[in-house]
Amino acid sequence: MRLALAQFNPVVGDLSGNGRRILAACLEAAAASADLVVTPELSLWGYPPRDLLLLPARLAEQQQALDQLASDLAAQAPQLAVLVGLAEPCPDRRHPELHNAVALVEGGHWRVVARKQLLPSYDVFDERRYFRPAAEASPVLELERGGRRWRLGITICEDLWVEEELLEQRLSGPDPIAALQPLQLDLLLNLSASPYGLGKLALRQQLAGRAATRLGCPVVYVNQVGGNDELVFDGASFVVRPGVIPSGEGLEGTGLQRAATAMTPAPAVVCQLPCSRSAVGLWDAGVLPLPGQAPSGDPEAIPLQSGDEQQAPPAELEQLLRALVLGVRDYASKCGFRRALLGLSGGIDSALVAVIAVAALGPEAVQALLMPSPWSSAGSIDDATALAGRLGLATHTVPIAALMSGFDEALTPALGEPPSGLAAENLQSRIRGTLLMAMANQQGQLLLSTGNKSELAVGYCTLYGDMNGGLAVIGDVYKSRVFELCAWIDSPSAAACRQELGLPPSGPLVGEAIRLKPPSAELRPDQRDSDSLPDYAVLDPLLQALVEQRRSPEELVRQGMDRAVAERVMGLLRRAEFKRRQAPPVLKVSGRSFGSGWRMPIAAA
């Protein structure tokens, strides 16, 4: 049986359009003689559909889209079957009223063949808001293909995330894989919508490898690709067979230490689709012997073949860059923008966002605004201009000194003096934010916000100023990681990736002048970030402990952290909540970003 793994890029809520995208993948698969197409979780909706799932009219549209797909497929590829993800209304209409389900579409009809058992309701996931868990594992799906009957198990995303020692997150229900163990499956299929995160691909393969070993059959994992608001889905679908080689490769330094130490059998990946782009991968399923057993007597068993798309996944920093580029490209295109604007300060954050924007949209579609003040260093303007030259960006320069004086004059009668201190610093930032929005509004551009995660955590940013924008591109990337990523981008090892992303392939891109200067907001003379904040080498690990690991200052002090620093940073983190509440969507690339998975009260102790 030839399977097609269809990692396509849906538009959330576009039920008929996603039906057409699935049909297109099916026709591509049919041309390559595939028997069964597997699509991602909730593939008709695009993940996450959020409260669109609560609209009765959308459920009616889903029904139409499914009927249309079934009839189109029967007309255009009558031999082919496809598994699609859908929201299945429950007949009793208790709350919640839906199952997260999978339908088999073939022969002009469709029917539900699987329901999700484990519904994630942590971090960014709210599935208990919409879905009711399936009470039991879905029955085996039997399919006649290539002259034999295949016994397929079907799971949906979280149903595979059951290895507690690999996960930070504990289970919320029974282990769906355990229920499948007695069923003598030939294959387990998993339809997923798993957002990108550092080290996540290795973890997914570990989980699938464990399931393959427990079930004695290959696991076919199909993941969504595309950026949907804050979430970037990296695809990277794969097939694993039961594995035996011990290895911890690929998880070093990713924060998944527990996973790394727990890994014994490394997954045997026999088919790997690309990261962060749409693809249909083919894989010919055979029947595998259980480890240590002789091959089964099935005469139809064929040797495993690797898919045409197979390639090793890229290294960690490249995955990160590709995910950010995809996030920007899709947010822009799905919101109807062809062009983007950003403020270029000469600092490393806006430089990185400029690189990402150019890779996402092309240099001709990105414009940069330089807005020097009396406190801007000459170097900053030169550095920004040189960067724009390397990237092929159009720039304009709008000095803000006159507007600063204008606001001082306007406000002095009311305040009795011109704004000073933080109010004056914020004012500069808001003048720039207002200039950027005026440019973006007049020219129909998407404004990209350039702040990093360290700033957003401690509030070292101005609401309605530098926070302005439709998307916070690197708002989930700590400053230390910004430095690392830019160093990698400038290194020879990034050449192939840069070329593929349409960036100049050789020579420094960000450049040492930008990468090596001390960070400064340049909102007063000779200001340095280090005047107000601990060094990023101290701050970032501390923030990671407080944010990602939910540690308390008290715990960190017991482990040797300076009490004054720990308490001060915790205070900054808590007090910046009101700013983050009004931040643009932040592209999520870590285990815990300041977005829909971070639900902290503002007016609280």
Place this chain on the structure above:
Amino acid sequence: MRLALAQFNPVVGDLSGNGRRILAACLEAAAASADLVVTPELSLWGYPPRDLLLLPARLAEQQQALDQLASDLAAQAPQLAVLVGLAEPCPDRRHPELHNAVALVEGGHWRVVARKQLLPSYDVFDERRYFRPAAEASPVLELERGGRRWRLGITICEDLWVEEELLEQRLSGPDPIAALQPLQLDLLLNLSASPYGLGKLALRQQLAGRAATRLGCPVVYVNQVGGNDELVFDGASFVVRPGVIPSGEGLEGTGLQRAATAMTPAPAVVCQLPCSRSAVGLWDAGVLPLPGQAPSGDPEAIPLQSGDEQQAPPAELEQLLRALVLGVRDYASKCGFRRALLGLSGGIDSALVAVIAVAALGPEAVQALLMPSPWSSAGSIDDATALAGRLGLATHTVPIAALMSGFDEALTPALGEPPSGLAAENLQSRIRGTLLMAMANQQGQLLLSTGNKSELAVGYCTLYGDMNGGLAVIGDVYKSRVFELCAWIDSPSAAACRQELGLPPSGPLVGEAIRLKPPSAELRPDQRDSDSLPDYAVLDPLLQALVEQRRSPEELVRQGMDRAVAERVMGLLRRAEFKRRQAPPVLKVSGRSFGSGWRMPIAAA
């Protein structure tokens, strides 16, 4: 047995502080010879604690706060017992790891006596993110008081929301009241944290009345009071006994039509605490006969007494005003602000917010900024100034014409022309927003945002401009309701309420000049809202159907709505999602506000 209903105002996450607040209520109750104090749901945390519940250090603090409360209570009021709401860690630490529970604190110790069964995971509620549902109803709590043994049932908030024909929302589990029916309870207690909403108090009393009738005993309902970010809890705790009088009174025009038609037995409220302020109410419990039966033979049965605090709840518009005032007062005080600032345009929205701010914080703590442009009408300045005079507000005037020219000059070289159209309108709004933030930053004030729900729905507002502020005070009040509320405020029937809120009790407050002028943003000459939008008499009911009732334009067209209008407004609603994502917290007063209960994707079809 004398019960004390303690509706106090907790600070979210302030575990030790809330423990002290509970102790203070207990001492007040002990002075009045109470036997048992009942506090709201999760009273140690304040509701909703959100992701603070995920921090292990906070759970350790909770333990300390409970121990402290138990020992303080034993020392200072040894005869008294108190029921407090807590998050109980489960020993197995599967996900989720907590129960939403109630502890009985008495004699220097505490123990968990009830766990919540129905966990709301809809609208603003995320309880399945944090809590595991109790598998069964909590056992009867037996308490010896006044020489007899009382059989008490304990439920937590949603556990009482089980009458499907009264509710839009269907049940997510078994009916907890049914399980209590065979248990021969003397009283049912309900610890709640139920946010204010139009018509909500009547609905709560209906639900409690049904439970009282089904159980044949009084229901004691204790609700949290106070504003916590977007949610305002109105207290209004009460006791009902089984009722028999049919009535639909109190639900007209509240949108709870299903409830109104379904109501048969009206609840017999025998104790009513005030709306939107802290109070400890006393009620002496007797043993009631079941309806239609002879009184039980219990010789200790005493007649029901109404509590000292009993009063009829205020009319709907007064409840709304009091809830908004409480929301502003608490957001300011819990965020550490004593003073607020707002822009006063001469329009009705900012006028209403000024009234609310003065009622919340006092006129001396509120400052208004008038920021006329060349397009401002003379009337607007006069109207704003006169309003400020009536309210006793300090005002400053900062004309923006020079800043408008300054931005035009700054931007013309980059754009090739000055900003025009919407870009120019937004620029005016952003100049004002920047002035307001500079004033607020320099003076340490909370900036209040003045936009209404109609604007926020269709995007008739400027991000980083008039949307600026820490709190969107009337962002969940449609424009038509703004007019209604202001008309009521100006009417003689509001006199007592105005006096109690510290507002001038007589004469027009908003004033006819402001109430009767045609709405205009005054961002271009002779602009009217009606140039861009349908009349509010058409727009607001349409928005209510799309937002609150989740109807589709297609459905509304079938019912006679003009197709072009319905589709245009739906398009505006969808396209404004990016603005709402960056809006300040909106005080929620309706069944569905643009806040944490509205989770729509941005980049979607």
